[in-house]
Amino acid sequence: MEKKIRIKDIAKMAGVSAGTVDRVLHNRGNVSDEARKAVEKVIEQVDYKPNMHVSSLSLKRKYKIVVTTPQFSRGAYWESMHNGIRNALEEYENIKVDYYVLTYNQYDIYSCREIFEKISQFDMDALIIGPTFKEETIDLCNKMDEREIPYIFVDSTIDETSPLAFFSADHYTVGRLIAHLITSIIPKGANIGLLQAVRTGDSSANTTILRKRGFTDYLTEEKKNNRILMIPFSVARPEDNERHLSSFFKNHDDVPGIVVMNSRGSIVSDYLENNSIKDVKMICMDVTTPNTAALKKGKIDFLIGQGPEYQGFYAMKTLLEYLIFKNPVKVEHYMQLDILTSETIDYYNELKLNQLRS
Amino acid sequence: MEKKIRIKDIAKMAGVSAGTVDRVLHNRGNVSDEARKAVEKVIEQVDYKPNMHVSSLSLKRKYKIVVTTPQFSRGAYWESMHNGIRNALEEYENIKVDYYVLTYNQYDIYSCREIFEKISQFDMDALIIGPTFKEETIDLCNKMDEREIPYIFVDSTIDETSPLAFFSADHYTVGRLIAHLITSIIPKGANIGLLQAVRTGDSSANTTILRKRGFTDYLTEEKKNNRILMIPFSVARPEDNERHLSSFFKNHDDVPGIVVMNSRGSIVSDYLENNSIKDVKMICMDVTTPNTAALKKGKIDFLIGQGPEYQGFYAMKTLLEYLIFKNPVKVEHYMQLDILTSETIDYYNELKLNQLRS
DNA sequence: TGTACTTTTGTGTACGTGCACAAAAATAGA
DNA sequence: TCTATTTTTGTGCACGTACACAAAAGTACA
Structure with missing residues (x-):
């Protein structure tokens, strides 16, 4: 050394x-x-x-950091993100941070506007944003730019803004990956069901657009001529989904593969299980509790993880380092994509950051 | 907080x-x-x-740590392991550590014996072992036990020893995963080629045995009746492999899938490429430079990563924490298994530990 | 009871960094 | 040239921990 x-x-x-x-x-x-x-x-x-840990030891300043993401429930995607954020704060335990979590309803644009309005007036040193609604987020970012408050995106980024950094999957590649996986496990040229979330009129869901583009681009480039069948689906009104699904499967009994580009794949796999529909391969996104269960039971074949814990962890870590050292920061951070199967899922959650002692 | x-x-x-x-x-x-x-x-x-980083600040002691693994070349599996180990030492930069790397030839039992003999006499505080030869390793561990020197395994563990901890893939599960993957991308019941490393008479290669058991167990349990065709292969004498491979493919033109349970998969994929053998699916192990290249070109379909960087990182981190705090340590650490495709490999190596600043 | 020795306990300093404050140097004004 | 003011520079303390050393308490024996 x-x-x-x-x-x-x-x-x-x-x-x-x-x-x-x-x-x-x-x-x-x-x-x-x-x-x-x-x-x-x-x-x-x-x-x-400089030794961050020693710096923070003698650091007198207190930082105010705001984190805003969609609301979440236990075992859901966004909860992992927040876990990662908290993990980073634990690693730098000596840094005095007040952090405020403000969540909005990702299916209600008014909720988002309300929260973002609050945030734009909030006194803070930095902001971490899990974006959903594009225009609203751009507005917020503009206000942050004016006030010279740095912000970092997690989950996805928005081109029209100038964040300090973003930590996100490459969603276009996610789409290509999904296409690659599903076409390699279903018969050549077979139909593919694609869960299509019906949203209440928003101009957002950037991630879904990118994923879908990657998905179709892959099929085109690789000269796969699978037909894509849209399965309508509502997150805001889950009670409708049973109906959506049953009407879909009534019309299509020849769908050997279904892909879901959001985290609600287990809804479909549960439906398949409950209705004894067999031999349908599924590719889903995100390591949520229900998806994990479905994967273990073999109802989902591949689960793609975006590592939200890591996104949150590195976002907060980067922010703290920036606030303390004012060092230039790399802006683009496309994070690792994890492909999980029933064999590997058990080891995926096993090793949590910072928890090696027994 | x-x-x-x-x-x-x-x-x-x-x-x-x-x-x-x-x-x-x-x-x-x-x-x-x-x-x-x-x-x-x-x-x-x-x-x-206790705050490790602050502790180490005022720590006067100097630790002697020995790391012994098979020899390695650039971009190879064991190099990543050592990178991870060095990474941990950088994270705890204030801890004064002299660390000695002693590598042996994993294809030459005498080389191993010689090095292990040296190590057993070496004055040190702790030892990290990347084991290959079973009996020799047990011998070494017994001597360490006598001298009350703690040791940690990386890559794999050996039952008959009592390490402080081990960081390893669950190799049995690796075998099952490989079976799962290959059977899901080749036609039902098709033949599967399996690269069989011919070793110069050692009682070791525990990992390969476990993987193979997992592989065959999966096929049996899932009632897959694929025939397994052994492809002989020599790591010690690479000049023989061209001959081995060509004689295999002369006899078998009906092998739609090949699995390789060691890190030398690219040898096969290169052979396929050079001889224009198409439409053979491949599952290989370990993110080495040649394997990465083959994966990107689509010559390998799935690459399974054992995360040797993380194994090395956590092994050293655990060791340091143990040496300083004498805390009880969790022994079994089965690490995450990474499934990689041409889409995800680029992001896999992207994010290195501790390197967020631009 | 006093002395010599051992065990136990408390105090002080160092580590690398941030930051407050005092000291020193530079500048301005007369 | 002297004083007042501002700019620049150096010093010292704090953070939480390890560890050396001194002080205090306890023990043994004459």
């Missing part, structure tokens, strides 16, 4: 005191040009990596 | 000084029964989590 460079070392090399180095590092001003240049020169030469 | 409990707090609660609490925490002795019990009582009540 090479010798660690400390602030004191830099100070000695630049011929100034540690205090001056600190002022340069943190842009606190009150430094003569001469001294600043001397320090900057040394910093360029040596590879100084 | 709840208030953090510090040593000083425990001291006050137990009515002793911080020094005494420290002595109890680290089992340094020289503490009266009365004081020790008082401190232990408080510790049981409150949830004291």
